[in-house]
Amino acid sequence: MTPTTVQRTPARRRIGAAVALVAATALISACSGSPSSDVAAPAAGAVAGGTSVDQLIAAEKPADASAMPAGSTAAEIKSRGKLLVGGTQTAALFSLLNPTTGKLTGFDAALSQLLAKYIIGTPKTQLVQVTAATREALLKNHSVDAVFATYTITPERAKVVGFAGPYFVDGLGIEVKKDNDTITSLKDLAGKTVVTESGSVAAPAIKAAAPTARIQLFDTNIECLQALQQGRADAYVLDQSLLAGNASTNSDVKVLPSTFSKEPYGIGLPLDKPDFKKFVNDWLAKIEADGTWAKVWKATLGTQVPGAVPAPPRIG
Incomplete structure (x- = not known):
């Protein structure tokens, strides 16, 4: 059995969309650098x-x-x-x-x-x-x-x-790339690389449900989504409505239909x-x-x- 690995990926590795976010943020900043x-x-x-x-x-x-x-x-x-x-x-x-x-x-x-x-x-x-x-x-x-x-x-x-x-x-859900047909449920995360946000409730839930999953933690939703899109992760676990938001603006990912928790x-x-x-x-x-x-x-x-x-x- 492969032990669970938890990696924290530094925020400075943000690329692509994160750069666009900084530019967008500048449009409405109250003052430069705020x-x-x-x-x-x-x-x-x-x-x-x-x-x-x-x-x-x-x-x-x-x-x-x-x-x-x-x-x-x-x-x-x-x-x-x-x-x-x-x-x-x-x-x-x-x-x-x-x-x-x-x-x-x-x-x-x-x-x-x-x-x-x-x-x-x-x-x-x-x-x-x-x-x-x-x-x-x-x-x-x-x-x-x-x-x-x-x-x-x-x-x-x-x-x-x-x-x-x-x-x-809401409830925790699973997001994968659109062409991924091998992950269809929680048990399929075994042995896979799964990303989620640091500080969220998802990481311990993943560990409990799929002990052999390799968990990578990022600070933001954008970083998690990019890791999935770029093939650095097999799945992204977070609140299903948030994942649905990603899928609504990114045609290369999809959300599995079921949830496995209650998140008030x-x-x-x-x-x-x-x-x-x-x-x-x-x-x-x-x-x-x-x-x-x-x-x-x-x-x-x-x-x-x-x-x-x-x-x-x-x-x-």
């Missing part, structure tokens, strides 16, 4: 006969003043005039930068801008780039107000992160801001009850994920 970017315009997106994300954000009514008393976290954010969002620009269907318009599109991007509109009265956000390995640190030192980044709630993370939600449930996504919040957790949970309950959540799903994830709109998971 790791964050101001996003004033709402994320676009629509489905035939449906409501666009722009329209949903325009229709979002700001919170009553009574919900944001003086000294509350929400009141501080409103006074600042923008919501500091930990997220990404490279996750199709969730948060992807359109380099032509400078807008972020996707489920997470839309929800973050809806929350900003609810707090501030305008969907003004400032994006701070995060990876699976940096989210907790950025929340702990208050570099961000909230993390919208397909952030799976786990008992270990909940010890250091004040999660709101969950607001969506939460909005990451500073643990020492319990008032903000209650505020965000109340807002989530509101947009679920009034149908906004379902409309955002249809305009983003629903453009690629088949089937009816799922019921939102129970908050808390």
Whole structure:
């Protein structure tokens, strides 16, 4: 039996699309060399006969003043005039930068801008780039107000992160090259080279399911996808909706139909801001009850994920 090998590949080996990402990021950077970017315009997106994300954000009514008393976290954010969002620009269907318009599109991007509109009265956000390995640190030192980044709630993370939600449930899936017919299930990962993101929940799941798999860790989705496309990996394991986003913009890869876990996504919040957790949970309950959540799903994830709109998971 070949032992499991875990390799961490340095981020400096990014090539190709990563260079394009840097160029795209520069289009909307708040200042040269800054790791964050101001996003004033709402994320676009629509489905035939449906409501666009722009329209949903325009229709979002700001919170009553009574919900944001003086000294509350929400009141501080409103006074600042923008919501500091930990997220990404490279996750199709969730948060992807359109380099032509400078807008972020996707489920997470839309929800973050809806929350900003609810707090501030305008969907003004400032994006701070995060990876699976940096989210907790950025929340702990208050570099961000909230993390919208397909952030799976786990008992270990909940010890250091004040999660709101969950607001969506996904599952780990498998992505392979389009012409690969040898990997059709989890057991076929045995002895194969499998990539995933460092800091994600996927690596221990792969080890448990396929002990002989050779696991390589990368910092970002783009690096994992490139390793698969370039033949340096046989498969890529991560949340299925994220993998579906890759397949929607890259015709040389495909996602296997089944998942092998339950991944409840939460909005990451500073643990020492319990008032903000209650505020965000109340807002989530509101947009679920009034149908906004379902409309955002249809305009983003629903453009690629088949089937009816799922019921939102129970908050808390």
